[in-house]
Amino acid sequence: MRIHPGAAIAALSFSALALSACTLAPPPAVTAPPPAAVAVPTPVAGALTIDGGASIIAITVRRGGPLARLGHDHVVAARTIEGRVDPAANRASLRFRLDALTVDEAPLRQQAGLDTQPGEDAIAGTRRNMLTKVLDAERFPWVDVAIERPAAGGPLATSITLHGVTRRYQVPATVVADGGTVRATGSLTLRQTDFGLVPFAVLGGAMAVQDALELRFDIVAR
Secondary structure, eight states, X not given: OOOOOOOOOOOOOOTTOOOOSOBXXXXXXXXXXXXXXXXXXXXXXXXXXXXXXXXEEEXXXXXXXXXXXXXXXXXXXXXXXXXXXXXXXXXXXXXXXXXXXXXXXHXXXXXXXXXXXXXXXHXXXXXXXXXXXXXXXXXXXXXXXXXXXXXXXXXXXXXXXXXXXXXXXXXXXXXXXXXTEEEEEEEEEEEGGGGTOOOOEEGGXXXXXXXXXXXXXXXXXX
């Protein structure tokens, strides 16, 4: 029996989550009102807009459990990222909808080093399980990220809100500015349980999704 567990997504740090794949210890959680979503700031002079067509956040979700060999690893991606960067204030914010996530795009699976490709039915089942059984995307549709960069440099003060829970991280970042464009790339490992999510599992946990999520991102603002 082949099961295709759904992936729970984790949130993303902005423009610069450019992290050297580091697993962060869970900082204190702050409960946020379920229906509220962090609004993208109104444009200000000198602000840059995140280019949703050029930006992507991809999350690799690994299978686990004694029967893991019967399942698949998955890649979930956010391609409809919106937000703004205010270089003068050293601040940025971004967000994306969970119901707009893609699952198991073949090129992204190849980039993640996965050498198999689930069928359409399996992908549809994975996406359904992810959105309904793990993320509760109808109740919590958005992932929101707010970033502040210290004037003296150093890690980004990053707040990620997912599933009504906000986590705060100090994120080492690499950001490249070229004319009117700012681009940030990098990777990060987050845990679903940090946000109160229960990793998907079947058969009493014999097949399950691992708690850790491997995040890589390429964020462009113009």
